[in-house]
Amino acid sequence: MSLWVTKFGGTSVGSLEKIRSVAHRIAAVKDQGHSLVVVVSAMGDTTDDLLEMAWNIGNELPERELDMLLATGEQQSAALLAMTLANINCPAVSLTGWQAGIESDSQYGKARIMNLDTSRIKKELAQGEVVIIAGFQGISPDADITTLGRGGSDTTAVALAASLAADHCIIFSDVDGVYTADPRIVENARQISLLSYEEMLELASLGALVLQPRAVEFAMLYHVDVEVRNSFNNNPGTLITEVAEMEEHRVVSGIAHDTNVARIALFDVPDQPGVASIIFKILADHRINVDMVIQSAMRDDRNDIAFTIERSEFNKARQVVNEIVIKIGASGMSYSTEVAKVSIVGAGMQSNRGVAAAMFDALARQDINIHMISTSEIKISCIIDEDRIEDAVRALHVAFHLDQGE
Amino acid sequence: MSLWVTKFGGTSVGSLEKIRSVAHRIAAVKDQGHSLVVVVSAMGDTTDDLLEMAWNIGNELPERELDMLLATGEQQSAALLAMTLANINCPAVSLTGWQAGIESDSQYGKARIMNLDTSRIKKELAQGEVVIIAGFQGISPDADITTLGRGGSDTTAVALAASLAADHCIIFSDVDGVYTADPRIVENARQISLLSYEEMLELASLGALVLQPRAVEFAMLYHVDVEVRNSFNNNPGTLITEVAEMEEHRVVSGIAHDTNVARIALFDVPDQPGVASIIFKILADHRINVDMVIQSAMRDDRNDIAFTIERSEFNKARQVVNEIVIKIGASGMSYSTEVAKVSIVGAGMQSNRGVAAAMFDALARQDINIHMISTSEIKISCIIDEDRIEDAVRALHVAFHLDQGE
Numbered sequence: 001m002s003l004w005v006t007k008f009g010g011t012s013v014g015s016l017e018k019i020r021s022v023a024h025r026i027a028a029v030k031d032q033g034h035s036l037v038v039v040v041s042a043m044g045d046t047t048d049d050l051l052e053m054a055w056n057i058g059n060e061l062p063e064r065e066l067d068m069l070l071a072t073g074e075q076q077s078a079a080l081l082a083m084t085l086a087n088i089n090c091p092a093v094s095l096t097g098w099q100a101g102i103e104s105d106s107q108y109g110k111a112r113i114m115n116l117d118t119s120r121i122k123k124e125l126a127q128g129e130v131v132i133i134a135g136f137q138g139i140s141p142d143a144d145i146t147t148l149g150r151g152g153s154d155t156t157a158v159a160l161a162a163s164l165a166a167d168h169c170i171i172f173s174d175v176d177g178v179y180t181a182d183p184r185i186v187e188n189a190r191q192i193s194l195l196s197y198e199e200m201l202e203l204a205s206l207g208a209l210v211l212q213p214r215a216v217e218f219a220m221l222y223h224v225d226v227e228v229r230n231s232f233n234n235n236p237g238t239l240i241t242e243v244a245e246m247e248e249h250r251v252v253s254g255i256a257h258d259t260n261v262a263r264i265a266l267f268d269v270p271d272q273p274g275v276a277s278i279i280f281k282i283l284a285d286h287r288i289n290v291d292m293v294i295q296s297a298m299r300d301d302r303n304d305i306a307f308t309i310e311r312s313e314f315n316k317a318r319q320v321v322n323e324i325v326i327k328i329g330a331s332g333m334s335y336s337t338e339v340a341k342v343s344i345v346g347a348g349m350q351s352n353r354g355v356a357a358a359m360f361d362a363l364a365r366q367d368i369n370i371h372m373i374s375t376s377e378i379k380i381s382c383i384i385d386e387d388r389i390e391d392a393v394r395a396l397h398v399a400f401h402l403d404q405g406e
Numbered sequence: 407m408s409l410w411v412t413k414f415g416g417t418s419v420g421s422l423e424k425i426r427s428v429a430h431r432i433a434a435v436k437d438q439g440h441s442l443v444v445v446v447s448a449m450g451d452t453t454d455d456l457l458e459m460a461w462n463i464g465n466e467l468p469e470r471e472l473d474m475l476l477a478t479g480e481q482q483s484a485a486l487l488a489m490t491l492a493n494i495n496c497p498a499v500s501l502t503g504w505q506a507g508i509e510s511d512s513q514y515g516k517a518r519i520m521n522l523d524t525s526r527i528k529k530e531l532a533q534g535e536v537v538i539i540a541g542f543q544g545i546s547p548d549a550d551i552t553t554l555g556r557g558g559s560d561t562t563a564v565a566l567a568a569s570l571a572a573d574h575c576i577i578f579s580d581v582d583g584v585y586t587a588d589p590r591i592v593e594n595a596r597q598i599s600l601l602s603y604e605e606m607l608e609l610a611s612l613g614a615l616v617l618q619p620r621a622v623e624f625a626m627l628y629h630v631d632v633e634v635r636n637s638f639n640n641n642p643g644t645l646i647t648e649v650a651e652m653e654e655h656r657v658v659s660g661i662a663h664d665t666n667v668a669r670i671a672l673f674d675v676p677d678q679p680g681v682a683s684i685i686f687k688i689l690a691d692h693r694i695n696v697d698m699v700i701q702s703a704m705r706d707d708r709n710d711i712a713f714t715i716e717r718s719e720f721n722k723a724r725q726v727v728n729e730i731v732i733k734i735g736a737s738g739m740s741y742s743t744e745v746a747k748v749s750i751v752g753a754g755m756q757s758n759r760g761v762a763a764a765m766f767d768a769l770a771r772q773d774i775n776i777h778m779i780s781t782s783e784i785k786i787s788c789i790i791d792e793d794r795i796e797d798a799v800r801a802l803h804v805a806f807h808l809d810q811g812e
Binding site: 016020050053054056057058060061062064065066068069071072075076078079080082083084086087093094096098099120143144145 | 422426456459460462463464466467468470471472474475477478481482484485486488489490492493499500502504505526549550551
């Protein structure tokens with residue numbers, strides 16, 4: 001007898017028929033004598049539909065009330081799954097975030113889990129119930145309902161797996177696992193069977209939407225092995241685990257790309273201490289996330305500073321940056337929303353020289369111009385023109401032999 | 407400055423446009439310097455839609471999970487109304503049943519409010535917020551979400567008005583108030599301006615759907631004046647209040663009718679002590695509500711017992727009654743689902759003789775056969791054939807001069 005924490009994404013519970021199929025999968029595990037905690041997302045497009053309704057009210061919506069609204073989606077799918085399980089004689093009880101003891105901070109829309117009080121979950125498990133948890137939500141110190149941001153159900157599941165010391169943590173979605181590149185772009189992309197936390201974190205942060213980055217952070221922090229699998233078949237998935245178990249020789253594990261990118265450049269920024277901090281503090285105050293930053297010393301006392309943000313935040317950012325230009329006395333700004341980011345990720349990079357050079361070479365051979373570069377120990381990212389992103393992904397997939405098996 | 411508790415029914419918040427109109431009504435009261443607690447139902451057909459989805463899962467649904475599912479409807483409309491108010495610069499905060507401290511028992515689907523902890527509501531009011539409450543729901547002693555039964559939002563509003571010692575309690579729906587009879591049947595039915603709690607209770611119990619009976623009980627118990635008004639206009643409504651204020655001379659205030667009735671008769675029930683209690687205990691154990699009961703001594707040691715139930719529970723009841731017939735040794739049963747109940751209600755009946763005779767006479771003149779009769783101090787109900795129910799309502803409306811003004 002072991003304890004399983006599983007999560008089913010929105011597509012996996014997108015209709016009553018799909019919920020029934022999920023229920024049978026759960027009942028089969030339960031019938032083998034295992035205990036189950038099941039985290040669910042909202043059905044299909046429910047969250048988007050609720051958001052669309054809210055945006056019809058106005059542009060400035062109180063985030064507390066948005067969370068109150070959005071949290072209903074997961075509550076509904078949790079209740080429907082519990083009913084479906086009861087209907088096939090598998091005892092189940094659904095819990096909201098607050099009932100499950102998911103205690104978060106008060107950052108509505110992107111709250112962070114601060115503590116887990118799993119007493120209710122343990123009580124229900126002890127009574128033989130399958131415990132269905134509404135994912136993506138928590139309760140603030142003021143007893144308000146919060147949501148954990150897009151993909152927050154992943155974090156709910158991994159945090160619960162850590163806290164309950166689960167034997168298995170399985171994230172079910174509508175893909176088989178993590179791939180060496182987006183299979184829609186690279187025909188012979190392969191599924192990766194084993195990934196380190198660090199690699200998954202980079203891939204998740206860089207646009208591979210299989211697992212929320214914060215969920216990977218939780219897994220890394222609490223040493224939770226996470227398996228990513230497809231709820232619509234029984235194919236083996238991708239296991240995300242400690243680096244010690246990793247194959248040593250693999251230099252690059254996967255290619256990620258992201259088109260939700262915009263690039264902004266400030267010209268002739270005065271070269272004084274504290275100017276950069278002013279710029280990025282103002283952006284942070286407006287909740288604009290900055291990704292890559294490059295500062296280039298052009299002349300003696302003036303610099304150019306370029307950075308990238310999420311393209312979906314561009315309109316908001318543009319106004320803010322115009323104010324910054326005036327405030328700091330820069331000479332002007334330019335921007336592009338037609339850029340994209342391509343990244344190579346691999347734990348083996350740390351001990352291999354020449355990886356960056358190989359990446360730049362592969363892109364150069366395709367006549368792809370690189371606008372910005374950013375590196376970490378296990379990844380290299382390049383900003384390029386958006387209309388060349390598919391060529392870049394394909395070229396890198398070949399250059400690092402990702403089509404040739406592990 | 408006074409405190410208003412208002413409730414808006416499902417039709418009144420049935421679309422974003424209607425919610426906007428409700429928001430402006432609330433803001434106008436707030437602008438006059440008053441405090442507001444606003445209880446909302448789910449938007450339009452939301453509850454029915456959720457129920458229909460659930461029934462597609464199976465016939466035997468765990469009631470705890472149904473409540474978990476249904477409670478989301480009011481949470482959504484409460485959040486949407488709070489957002490709409492914020493959008494017109496009226497500060498508002500929405501609260502679920504558990505956040506609002508609506509503590510109920512654990513009878514899922516028809517839970518009763520046991521206690522109100524209004525500390526959170528008072529805190530929000532003190533901060534100048536309009537407090538929007540998701541109606542129809544509470545929290546059980548085990549921290550489970552409960553619902554209060556159809557129309558439960560009325561009860562939420564009246565209970566809060568009592569507990570907060572509100573100056574005004576107004577139930578907004580899509581009708582102007584309580585009528586002397588159903589205006590769809592009686593063309594010249596008049597709106598009643600003033601009703602006693604007892605009269606409203608009888609009318610509500612007898613099928614006038616303007617106000618949930620339990621809400622009226624609460625109002626009576628805690629002496630809350632309740633005004634029933636139309637959210638779509640500014641017409642005066644119906645005030646439900648202490649009997650002392652009532653006009654003395656009005657014998658009959660209104661006619662109620664109900665077609666959700668089925669009649670069951672047991673033949674030759676042994677005339678032994680305890681037999682009746684066996685019958686009605688078994689029905690209660692199966693959660694079948696019995697309304698009227700008649701026992702007629704036919705022969706020395708055998709009785710016939712007839713009773714009425716809700717027609718919507720007839721299929722369940724039929725099986726149970728068949729078992730009862732065998733268990734108690736009755737000779738058989740008969741039933742009819744083509745009956746209906748017509749009632750006259752009026753506080754003045756207590757001091758007026760001959761009201762029953764006048765009712766029976768009016769029905770007899772229309773050749774309407776009476777199957778069962780039941781009386782209380784302020785009402786008389788008759789079971790008649792369903793196809794004569796409209797004739798009966800019209801005849802009684804004329805017979806008691808309800809078309810002639812107050």
